[in-house]
Amino acid sequence: MDRAYEIAASVRSGERSAREVIDGYLDNVAARNDELNALLLVSADAARASADAIDAVVAQGKDPGPLAGVPVVLKDNLCQRGVPTTCGSRILEGWKPPYTATVVEAVIAAGGIALGKANLDEFAMGSSTENSAFGPTRNPHDPSRVPGGSSGGSAAAVAAEFAPLALGSDTGGSIRQPAALCGVVGVKPTYGRVSRYGLVAFASSLDQIGPFATSVSDAALLLDAISGHDRRDSTSFADQLIPVAPSLNEGVAGLRVGVIEELTNGEGVAPEVRAAVSAAAAALEAAGAIIEMVSLPSTQFGLSAYYMIAPAEASSNLARYDGVRYGLRVDGDDLSTMNERTRDAGFGAEVKRRIMLGTYALSAGYYDAYYGRAQRVRTLITRDFDRVYENCDVLLSPTSPTTAFKLGDRTADPMAMYQSDVCTIPTNLAGHPAMSLPWGKGADGMPVGVQVLAPALGEPTMFRAARVIEDAAP
Amino acid sequence: MTPDPVAITRAEVAHVAKLARLGLTADEIDRLTGELAGILIHARDMGELDLTGVEPTTHPLPLVNVVRPDEVEPTLDRDEVLAAAPEVEDNRFRVPRILEAP
Numbered sequence: 272m273d274r275a276y277e278i279a280a281s282v283r284s285g286e287r288s289a290r291e292v293i294d295g296y297l298d299n300v301a302a303r304n305d306e307l308n309a310l311l312l313v314s315a316d317a318a319r320a321s322a323d324a325i326d327a328v329v330a331q332g333k334d335p336g337p338l339a340g341v342p343v344v345l346k347d348n349l350c351q352r353g354v355p356t357t358c359g360s361r362i363l364e365g366w367k368p369p370y371t372a373t374v375v376e377a378v379i380a381a382g383g384i385a386l387g388k389a390n391l392d393e394f395a396m397g398s399s400t401e402n403s404a405f406g407p408t409r410n411p412h413d414p415s416r417v418p419g420g421s422s423g424g425s426a427a428a429v430a431a432e433f434a435p436l437a438l439g440s441d442t443g444g445s446i447r448q449p450a451a452l453c454g455v456v457g458v459k460p461t462y463g464r465v466s467r468y469g470l471v472a473f474a475s476s477l478d479q480i481g482p483f484a485t486s487v488s489d490a491a492l493l494l495d496a497i498s499g500h501d502r503r504d505s506t507s508f509a510d511q512l513i514p515v516a517p518s519l520n521e522g523v524a525g526l527r528v529g530v531i532e533e534l535t536n537g538e539g540v541a542p543e544v545r546a547a548v549s550a551a552a553a554a555l556e557a558a559g560a561i562i563e564m565v566s567l568p569s570t571q572f573g574l575s576a577y578y579m580i581a582p583a584e585a586s587s588n589l590a591r592y593d594g595v596r597y598g599l600r601v602d603g604d605d606l607s608t609m610n611e612r613t614r615d616a617g618f619g620a621e622v623k624r625r626i627m628l629g630t631y632a633l634s635a636g637y638y639d640a641y642y643g644r645a646q647r648v649r650t651l652i653t654r655d656f657d658r659v660y661e662n663c664d665v666l667l668s669p670t671s672p673t674t675a676f677k678l679g680d681r682t683a684d685p686m687a688m689y690q691s692d693v694c695t696i697p698t699n700l701a702g703h704p705a706m707s708l709p710w711g712k713g714a715d716g717m718p719v720g721v722q723v724l725a726p727a728l729g730e731p732t733m734f735r736a737a738r739v740i741e742d743a744a745p
Numbered sequence: 746m747t748p749d750p751v752a753i754t755r756a757e758v759a760h761v762a763k764l765a766r767l768g769l770t771a772d773e774i775d776r777l778t779g780e781l782a783g784i785l786i787h788a789r790d791m792g793e794l795d796l797t798g799v800e801p802t803t804h805p806l807p808l809v810n811v812v813r814p815d816e817v818e819p820t821l822d823r824d825e826v827l828a829a830a831p832e833v834e835d836n837r838f839r840v841p842r843i844l845e846a847p
Contacts, residue, residue, distance in 0.1 A: 369826050462806060463806055575790050576791065586765060595838050595840055606843045612768050623769070627777055627781060631785075646802055647799040651796075685780055686787060
């Protein structure tokens with residue numbers, strides 16, 4: 272499997288052409304995308320033209336940048352001017368954004384090539400990619416199973432070698448959980464590290480864009496390319512950030528690692544997943560880290576808090592889909608009838624469920640009991656992390672309690688589906704970074720993921736631990 | 746929280762749909778009544794926690810207002826934006842009537 276940094280090095284040196292690289296990946300897409308449905312749109316012509324332009328830059332003796340000629344898949348909630356962006360929803364079918372997301376500009380500025388748009392759960396709401404209006408994505412390791420979600424298309428695309436890199440978004444685990452289920456690396460950066468301008472909003476206090484890759488080094492390459500301040504996103508950090516790549520191989524000697532008791536030994540965690548976390552901890556210990564079990568009792572309430580806060584924010588963010596300025600319109604005699612018909616026809620079942628839940632949680636009489644309480648629980652979770660990080664540099668837990676489940680297994684019961692995110696949600700509530708790394712396979716032959724967590728802006732340390740785990744992984 | 750076994754009624758669901766501008770069918774309202782009840786009952790586990798004096802977190806960052814000089818800059822292209830609209834008239838978004846005819 273070609274690494275992105277190797278591709279970039281060979282394109283920059285002129286040893287390999289960007290055109291040759293993109294043609295190879297487009298062949299992989301042609302061979303398997305019908306089966307997997309990982310990409311909703313393949314920008315083959317534009318990608319070839321970009322590759323030719325990069326080769327011309329190299330021919331002039333100039334440097335196209337650190338991602339020279341590297342194909343990158345974009346989750347289809349990231350805007351690229353003039354390229355259809357659906358968010359996996361009928362309500363945005365055919366919409367062409369009039370602007371480009373900052374992360375997409377950053378990828379292109381670094382010499383990367385936008386290869387296509389990846390399938391996702393509608394508006395990034397889901398844990399299996401089965402909520403896409405354009406059909407589910409299938410897991411490349413076993414097409415009868417889900418790839419996880421909501422960035423299931425991005426994860427499957429990287430696992431199936433449609434591209435060495437992809438971008439996704441993570442609101443409650445939507446990068447890390449599919450990375451775990453597809454056996455790739457997935458990173459949710461610190462809230463504010465990466466600009467969200469041009470990411471279609473789901474839950475604005477939780478959303479963050481991050482990379483998928485087949486290795487920790489490649490994930491570092493893409494994360495460093497997209498990190499940094501953006502005046503168009505006032506929540507992006509204004510301070511200079513420390514990049515992750517330079518310290519990647521500094522090891523973990525003396526690093527203090529906490530294994531999260533509640534998430535690792537909790538009910539519903541498969542024995543093989545628990546064993547993977549123990550083995551990863553042992554690998555860190557063998558490399559000189561100090562391991563201890565730590566307790567974060569409030570994380571047990573993360574799921575409940577998240578499923579009030581995220582739908583509440585979503586109900587507000589999704590009010591903009593009203594049939595007036597873009598997307599679907601279903602006519603009605605007056606404005607509210609038109610709004611209601613458009614939204615009923617355009618949104619799928621999960622999106623309606625979350626809009627309803629969020630509207631209810633914010634409505635008069637229930638605000639304090641549900642939304643207000645959830646925000647206070649969010650404070651407790653952040654305090655638990657702060658306390659544990661006084662004595663630990665990074666934390667370890669499962670990414671997903673189980674390996675990839677079969678399509679259809681959890682669609683009938685929303686709570687069963689929501690349980691998929693139990694280990695990833697606390698990070699989003701605290702605004703911290705975390706990443707998922709593959710650690711072998713379960714009894715069912717499906718990939719297992721372990722999660723490394725760090726305090727705000729702790730990505731350089733998190734990546735050092737990840738490199739050691741990656742080297743030791745079976 | 747109230748220990749009411751009925752977390753949410755069908756009438757409440759219909760009312761919330763109105764607030765959310767969702768023209769749900771009767772079947773959708775029936776199904777959502779059960780599903781929302783399940784989620785709300787799960788959320789009652791937060792009732793076990795003593796939250797006295799705990800401040801709410803609205804956002805993970807200590808946010809301050811970000812300001813910039815008020816200078817004229819290019820914005821989105823009007824024609825490109827209007828091209829995405831379902832209906833346009835005289836460079837405006839056209840919508841069905843809002844007020845009753847006099």
